[in-house]
Amino acid sequence: MRSYPVNSTLAAARLLALTAICDGNLAPAELQAMAAARLQPHTTLNEQQFGEVIQHLCDDLLATAAGTTVQLDAPLLDALLAEIQEPPLRRQLLQAMWNIAEADGWLADGEAVLLSRAATVWGAETNFVRPAGERQSVST
Template sequence: MRRYETDSPQAAGRVLALAMVVDGNLAQSELAALDSSRILQYIDLDQEGFQVLLQELCQDMLTSAFHGEVRIDGAMLDGLLDEIRHPDLRRQLMQAMWRIADADGWLADAEAVLLARASTLWCAETNFSGQARIAA
């Protein structure tokens, strides 16, 4: 799997692309959700650049296919998510990923795994800051 600079538009775009294809189906409604979220503008990535990232992600995933089945193991998923470190970027991506996952009206198991892992790694329970809140 390719590596991108931490918090780069490419790293963020790949996470969005993964949210779109992780269930094995790229739905038109997911593309519409991506567009309406305006997340590409937020991460400073144009539509053409996103399409390139989407193709590269699919190529990378196919190189690790086993007997025609594409799998993303936990370590690979963690590596992709770890390229996103900034709390605000994590929060914006998480919102967009949920919109994408909800777009087709069905939350696939693979989408649920991705969202749960992102929530865990990105410290959703601590407001994405990596620091636990202290109760008064």
């Protein structure tokens, strides 16, 4: 899986894309929710660039697939989620991810796993507070 700079446009966009595809079906309603979730200035990609993010994500997931099965395990999700460190961006992304997951009218197992893991890793239960001593960095 390729990595992106912390708090970057690409890292944020990949999480939105992952939310939309992790149920195995990219529904039109999810695409509309992704378009509505443009978190300025964090997802300032144009349509073609966002399509490339989705394509790279799919390529990376297929490259690590066991046969025809793609696994979204905790270490993989943790690595992707770790690329977002800024608490306000985490809050915005988690809300956008929920909106995308619910857009097609049902919450698939893969979506529930992703959302649950994001809430845990990002510390939703502690109001997304950065641990003492952790540095803040923002890049695009």
